[in-house]
Amino acid sequence: MKHFFFAMASASLLLTGCGGGETDDTTDSVEKVEIDRNPYPSTYAPYPSAVTLIKDATVLDGIGGEIAGGDVLLVDGKVSEVAAEIAAPDGANVINAQGKWVTPGIIDNHSHLGVYPSPSVSAHGDGNEISGAVTAEVWAEHGIWPQDPGFPRALAGGITSMQILPGSANLFGGRGVTLKNVPSRTVQGMKFPDAPYTLKMACGENPKRVYGYGGGRFPGGAPYSRMGNVAGYRMAWAKAVEYKRKWDKYAEDGGDPPTRDLELDTLMGVLNGDILVHMHCYRADEMVQIMDMSHEFGYKVTSFHHAVESYKIADKLADYGACSAMWADWWGFKMEAYDGIRENIPMVHKAGACAIVHSDDDIGIQRLNQEAAKALSDGRRAGIQISNADAWQWLSANPAKSLGIFEQTGSLEPGKNADVVIWSGDPFSVYSQAEQVFIDGALMYERGNQTLTPVMDFELGQPGEGDLK
């Protein structure tokens, strides 16, 4: 697979000799130290697929378009054409989808499947490296158990891609990873090819609750307060700026390479624009502080997560250009979730900001379409008119953008990955279910078909093996 290297390390370096004299040709072979940006590369390759023509469905293209009685053609694992009428190519597998709906696969940009898998026994708690408030050096993919039965349940809910994030205990929780929802023996076999890395950060109550032990007394833990949270981020960014300066200087001038620091590698990746920041943040006022901080250090927050109060600053989020990844109606389980309202998602959308429906939950991920439906209808009752077709952006296009994979997936446009769901009916109805789920054109799930229903290793030989789930 493709390896990425820091651009600054791409040239060879001439090292000066001890004597300080002119170099000679023998030193040309000494190359600059390179940091491998992709040492755990994806090994995923699309599974075999047939040329597939889905006929006469209600098609939501995921970018605001709806075609009644439309056709979708999948060729070589890509969306080939979406139109009112497409002639079947020779040998195509033609699916009569009259009365059914076709959408892009749902992308959940906030999941802990694999790092907090089922069963949730103590040995499976691999999602929070609680040992320090700043653990930008850890990577979620190193904690993922690919045998989590939650993956196939999510597949049955139409999830074709998802971001697995570290938890929100830490100020910097570590790197997230974007996966294709295909069963695999390895995490590498699920990794979305060429998806950028992400960084999980967290605002508010969680870091200060987890680390502020000792009741604020010496020698207690930090951060103890929201002030401490922000100081903790800023100290880390300040170090990262210095680290980046060293590497930039090394790239420019040569000399001894800087000492590697895995924590700062990740933060430098953010400052270089290679790693996307996803930040857990509930309160409106905190999100605005974070936006200012990102300007202070020269990076961008791609998406605020949970964002229970985004509706209070939807205008500012639109101006800044951050997405909000939200629940439809979760609220009240802690103080910073107390002002949750049912219209958060449509109010963010109405302001022209990027709205995303996310799950953060192994049950919720199975019905994100219903969560979008609830938000959509509550918005309409509050006078916010959004079409079903536009609302589907919350489930595929916008999360794809937030993960840096929208050029590959997230909508039914020619040339994109054929990540497609056929629903038994209107996916905004509680009674509709995903019937067929295609990933890169390959039929990976079919409801009621035992041969197209993954069963994880953990489920073999247990009660309910192979049952309808």
Add this chain to the structure above:
Amino acid sequence: MIRTLLLSTTAAVGLALSAAAQDVAIVNAKIWTGTDAGTLENATVYMSDGTIQGMGVNYAPPSGTRLIDAGGNWVTPGIIAPFSRVGTVEVGAEDSTNDTNASGSAFSVALRAADGFNPAATTVAITRVEGVTQIAVAPANGGSMIAGQGFTADTSGAPDSISNERAFVYVDLGEGGAGLAGGSRPAAWAALRGAFADARGYPARFMAHNEGDTLTRADAQAFGPAVRGQQLILVAAHRASDLRQVIELKAENLNLNLAIVGADEGWMVADELAAARIPVIVDPFSNLPASFAQLGATSRNAERLIEAGVPTAFAHLSNSGHQSRLVLQSAGNAVANGVSFDDAMAAITVVPANIFGMGVSGTIERGGVADLVVWDGDPLEVMTAPTAVFIEGIEQSLVTRQTKLRDRYLDLDETDQPLAYKR
């Protein structure tokens, strides 16, 4: 002056209750009755004095009655959330606002969740506006596998909204209870048997000292009605073998009034549950092996239990303090997974009303309590919402703290004044 001020403040926040039951008739309604009458199209239901005093397709209410035109839409009984913590917690993570459990208490059965109920809690109104008019509220397990006694209430927010302060005793006999009892299922069952003996032996075995095998004096006294079958015992358990133990408990104590909540592997013992006439409260969302007690969890659990004849109610068990309102979505998903619409509706109305012996029947019928909801569509659909909610014939406010927050921020323009002045 103070009185006037208070009244106007109450009106302004919009959380006030209507003064009294009005005579109201809902006309042009599609009424799901929950009785043998089935669903009535183009029907009328007439409420007076808090009860339903007339209904039917050709029924005409007394002249002069206030009419609400349902426009052909659904009217159902008020929905029941059969496993909730609404009104006993305001902010889950803030202990000072959370009365659901008491890990530091020396008591168990004697703990009454009703003592912590606040009808003015925001959760009450926020639950009500989703069409949920009745709740069964369980204590949570703190220090004991026997969490205490749960209650039933309506969601009117009125001071007298509790219908039964001591509706049931709640006992965890799954993994959680095992842990609290000392670390194993045998420890939990030994403790339960001890508790039964303490309650049956009360007060005699407490003459000489204050503690029984398992219970304190106050707990043993409080457990009396339950062990004599005069009070429901609600047992939390999932694993098929745990459920069989509960069935056996009933077989050995035929007078016990038992129900089970959870029961993810209930489908594996459905016939036995039906034969023992033990009702269950299941979460239709639960389909993951979340623990080793839930390996057989499947979204078809409800369908199979109902098929076997087990009285089955539905609950949304996750975040029961704030989200038990989602029971309608749970029921809709159960329909998508094989349960009939009528059985799903019964699972959130008639069946839980019967399990808890609530003051309501979960039906719409002449003479019944006028708890009902007018909807703007199919009540189990996620895009549907109530347009009117009646509890004991009183039309309820659909304003909540959440709708007020929404209304404040719908327009973010604060050119002339900060938004804090807007309400």
